[in-house]
Amino acid sequence: xxxxxxxxxxxxxxxxxxxxxxxxxxxxxxxxxxxxxxxxxxxxxxxxxxxxxxxxxxxxxxxxxxxxxxxxxxxxxxxxxxxxxxxxxxxxxxxxxxxxxxxxxxxxxxxxxxxxxxxxxxxxxxxxxxxxxxxxxxxxxxxxxxxxxxxxxxxxxxxxxxxxxxxxxxxxxxxxxxxxxxxxxxxxxxxxxxxxxxxxxxxxxxxxxxxxxxxxxxxxxxxxxxxxxxxxxxxxxxxxxxxxxxxxxxxxxxxxxxxxxxxxxxxxxxxxxxxxxxxxxxxxxxxxxxxxxxxxxxxxxxxxxxxxxxxxxxxxxxxxxxxxxxxxxxxxxxxxxxxxxxxxxxxxxxxxxxxxxxxxxxxxxxxxxxxxxxxxxxxxxxxxxxxxxxxxxxxxxxxxxxxxxxxxxxxxxxxxxxxxxxxxxxxxxxxxxxxxxxxxxxxxxxxxxxxxxxxxxxxxxxxxxxxxxxxxxxxxxxxxxxxxxxxxxxxxxxxxxxxxxxxxxxxxxxxxxxxxxxxxxxxxxxxxxxxxxxxxxxxxxxxxxxxxxxxxxxxxxxxxxxxxxxxxxxxxxxxxxxxxxxxxxxxxxxxxxxxxxxxxxxxxxxxxxxxxxxxxxxxxxxxxxxxxxxxxxxxxxxxxxxxxxxxxxxxxxxxxxxxxxxxxxxxxxxxxxxxxxxxxxxxxxxxxxxxxxxxxxxxxxxxxxxxxxxxxxxxxxxxxxxxxxxxxxxxxxxxxxxxxxxxxxxxxxxxxxxxxxxxxxxxxxxxxxxxxxx
Amino acid sequence: xxxxxxxxxxxxxxxxxxxxxxxxxxxxxxxxxxxxxxxxxxxxxxxxxxxxxxxxxxxxxxxxxxxxxxxxxxxxxxxxxxxxxxxxxxxxxxxxxxxxxxxxxxxxxxxxxxxxxxxxxxxxxxxxxxxxxxxxxxxxxxxxxxxxxxxxxxxxxxxxxxx
Numbered sequence: 001x002x003x004x005x006x007x008x009x010x011x012x013x014x015x016x017x018x019x020x021x022x023x024x025x026x027x028x029x030x031x032x033x034x035x036x037x038x039x040x041x042x043x044x045x046x047x048x049x050x051x052x053x054x055x056x057x058x059x060x061x062x063x064x065x066x067x068x069x070x071x072x073x074x075x076x077x078x079x080x081x082x083x084x085x086x087x088x089x090x091x092x093x094x095x096x097x098x099x100x101x102x103x104x105x106x107x108x109x110x111x112x113x114x115x116x117x118x119x120x121x122x123x124x125x126x127x128x129x130x131x132x133x134x135x136x137x138x139x140x141x142x143x144x145x146x147x148x149x150x151x152x153x154x155x156x157x158x159x160x161x162x163x164x165x166x167x168x169x170x171x172x173x174x175x176x177x178x179x180x181x182x183x184x185x186x187x188x189x190x191x192x193x194x195x196x197x198x199x200x201x202x203x204x205x206x207x208x209x210x211x212x213x214x215x216x217x218x219x220x221x222x223x224x225x226x227x228x229x230x231x232x233x234x235x236x237x238x239x240x241x242x243x244x245x246x247x248x249x250x251x252x253x254x255x256x257x258x259x260x261x262x263x264x265x266x267x268x269x270x271x272x273x274x275x276x277x278x279x280x281x282x283x284x285x286x287x288x289x290x291x292x293x294x295x296x297x298x299x300x301x302x303x304x305x306x307x308x309x310x311x312x313x314x315x316x317x318x319x320x321x322x323x324x325x326x327x328x329x330x331x332x333x334x335x336x337x338x339x340x341x342x343x344x345x346x347x348x349x350x351x352x353x354x355x356x357x358x359x360x361x362x363x364x365x366x367x368x369x370x371x372x373x374x375x376x377x378x379x380x381x382x383x384x385x386x387x388x389x390x391x392x393x394x395x396x397x398x399x400x401x402x403x404x405x406x407x408x409x410x411x412x413x414x415x416x417x418x419x420x421x422x423x424x425x426x427x428x429x430x431x432x433x434x435x436x437x438x439x440x441x442x443x444x445x446x447x448x449x450x451x452x453x454x455x456x457x458x459x460x461x462x463x464x465x466x467x468x469x470x471x472x473x474x475x476x477x478x479x480x481x482x483x484x485x486x487x488x489x490x491x492x493x494x495x496x497x498x499x500x501x502x503x504x505x506x507x508x509x510x511x512x513x514x515x516x517x518x519x520x521x522x523x524x525x526x527x528x529x530x531x532x533x534x535x536x537x538x539x540x541x542x543x544x545x546x547x548x549x550x551x552x553x554x555x556x557x558x559x560x561x562x563x564x565x566x567x568x569x570x571x572x573x574x575x576x577x578x579x580x581x582x583x584x585x586x587x588x589x590x591x592x593x594x595x596x597x598x599x600x601x602x603x604x605x606x607x608x609x610x611x612x613x614x615x616x617x618x619x620x621x622x623x624x625x626x627x628x629x630x631x632x633x634x635x636x637x638x639x640x641x642x643x644x645x646x647x648x649x650x651x652x653x654x655x656x657x658x659x660x661x662x663x664x665x666x667x668x669x670x671x672x673x674x675x676x677x678x679x680x681x682x683x684x685x686x687x688x689x690x691x692x693x694x695x696x697x698x699x700x701x702x703x704x705x706x707x708x709x710x711x712x713x714x715x716x717x718x719x720x721x722x723x724x725x726x727x728x729x730x731x732x733x734x735x736x737x738x739x740x741x742x743x744x745x746x747x748x749x750x751x752x753x754x755x756x757x758x759x760x761x762x763x764x765x766x767x768x769x770x771x772x773x774x
Numbered sequence: 775x776x777x778x779x780x781x782x783x784x785x786x787x788x789x790x791x792x793x794x795x796x797x798x799x800x801x802x803x804x805x806x807x808x809x810x811x812x813x814x815x816x817x818x819x820x821x822x823x824x825x826x827x828x829x830x831x832x833x834x835x836x837x838x839x840x841x842x843x844x845x846x847x848x849x850x851x852x853x854x855x856x857x858x859x860x861x862x863x864x865x866x867x868x869x870x871x872x873x874x875x876x877x878x879x880x881x882x883x884x885x886x887x888x889x890x891x892x893x894x895x896x897x898x899x900x901x902x903x904x905x906x907x908x909x910x911x912x913x914x915x916x917x918x919x920x921x922x923x924x925x926x927x928x929x930x931x932x933x934x935x936x937x
Contacts, residue, residue: 028868031876032883033860034811034851041810204912206815206823206877255877256912289818303889352782489913662871666914670874673915696820704906707916709899759816 035115040210050283053131053397058118058689059149075132084113090239116327119292134437149362160552165360172333176354176618184351188307200684201392207255210284213270230528250518259368295367308705321356326365339373345381346454382739413720420717426652430632447748451739456623457728458529461610469539470520472600477586503544530728537723542603604694630652631736642760652713656720656727668733675737793847800835822909825881832888851880866926874913
């Protein structure tokens, strides 16, 4: 059951016909009937099948590479190595959206001499069948001489460590200096210090990476692929040495992304092979390829030293943050920025001192994953709050209540949040939803845990983010939306239909959304960073509003009333003050068409633009705005086996304004399940850089057996920067879930496991340590 | 390709003649002949995205060799219904938001149909959680899938009672 709140002064009377309703999404019928084509479902005549040869070692020098036998195998059309590449590198920055590109962050496309991680691509094969391509891989002769690598972030920072990135293995570093942290500690009654560690994790989208490329009649390399970002066409064009206008990325509905389909993977290899062979090329990753072939979530080590006054107020917060980037930059600098900004959490702290760095190793490279560093920050600050409450002898809820940020308060970077900050209400309601904690029974102990959070939505403002959207009305009164935004399963396209439909009075099911095509839909940026609805929703709202205004002016002329007295609903146009006066929408459209009144609009939405935060103090604005909320969990822990069962899991979030409440709940519920797995079972284990868990039977995502029904409590402050006052919820639903699980486990067993994931072994060990100490 | 044999398959009630190598899985065969609604997620039986019904019982098609299917009727999610004749489970999955990215959805609906027709038509949540434990979903957290299974089961019972 879900509860709605929309009591905001001045906004009580806003009511919508489609916005906020639990509508069936426009993409749902195709999916349940098995009619939706995913990127891997496309084939073409004369198509080749591709495979990637990967390094088995994580740190090595390639002393020999001979592909002649593979090239000679009948049925092999093409084998590519570094020697065949015109340009050997590809950018790893945020997908070519804003023109901004960091220096020295390119990655080699294929190994030319040095292997820096296990799975790094060495050669590409295209052949008449998958079997022949696989056979060809086995005929490639590679000799790799192991060279000493570094697999630990602290070892990597020592002066004599092997160099993986630059001359010091530091990919990025930041600091925040706010107030006087030493004075804050001097004023503290109690100081609490803890270090928390998080692990490598995998997106495990159900659809592995896949794509199909072909060259068209204009010499354009077309790639139909499963991606969160069609803007990668620019990096692909740069990497293969042809103009940007000669690469076209066409998306499909994506079988899950979670940040893992933002970077360039298969599409570059497909482009190279298509260009070389002149034939269509399909490359579909196996699940194992997917484990080796895309960036993972960053492991973090975060130390908190927090001073508290007698009443529980935080007097100072000193935080040290280390993330592991693996050998290439990818999103690591930005992810670290999110973690740094979010360091002290959703709390008002006047004295803050943060040092952070991202360190290169020869473990797998890391990149975007839902929450983008703010999740790892939350795992640290929320466990720290519970540990502090324990030391202070205070209730964890009350300790948070005393310190929570309010609207207008300055966060760690000094930025004063202007939207609603309803963390306290979210916390109270999530906590109350847990009800009474059951009494312990024998070895089974019960625990309750809470976690509050702050998560930015939209891009960091120095990236100058924009999105375009197009809305047009057809002659029969149906509506078309065009947006380059990808749809990764969260209902992105459906939300755009709902927004255009609300404004034009046409049911969303009568709206067609063309999306995710870099050459025919207006570019809108990635579906990531909780920016899809915020950016593209606003762009489409701007476009639909412009069309509506022109149509309303013509209707007003017809009825002899003011433009503002015109209303659109149910595919009719009405005089709002006299609803007997109305016309079918399509009659108005026919009139407009005959008179040459423009029935479509291309609009742009610009997020707030700004400069980098001050490099010495870390002060300034990072995000346009923030989403706030809290998550509460009830667990049962078997203290003999260390096994955890999640009994209740409740997310309470202020989403600003729901566009489709079922989709909002879906984002929260799915994010929460990923949080459950993050806390308890998921871990990519690398042993000296080699992955020992490359399958879904070794890498343990939550199944239905692990997943209780998740409850959502949705509040609507209508104070966000998105359309109709929406805030973003794609990442925020996930952000606090793992922390809440950890706090519930600690509450149950009376001890803290500081290192994620909280496996049965670690929990049983912690329980036995408390017995030994007790 | 060795040991290619010509076989007759019944796919969603349509007889198909296929030439399948002895080592070809049913997943590979089905996708090759155009039944791409059967999804490939792991090819190891870990994820359930490729589930189909064989004579009404759900199997992972990636773990089933085409040569072992024989005369058993193969049903994919397309065989359960479509826009003109939606199956109650399809309606429930769509209307209750149980399909997000949708990649697990064909397998989920097939596993649910198997539960409701072979085991119990009045499942409780524990039955559902057990029955779907071989089908991974990474988007929904399963909550709306549980809702859809309960709602679809109710609709199926009502349709049965109305006969």
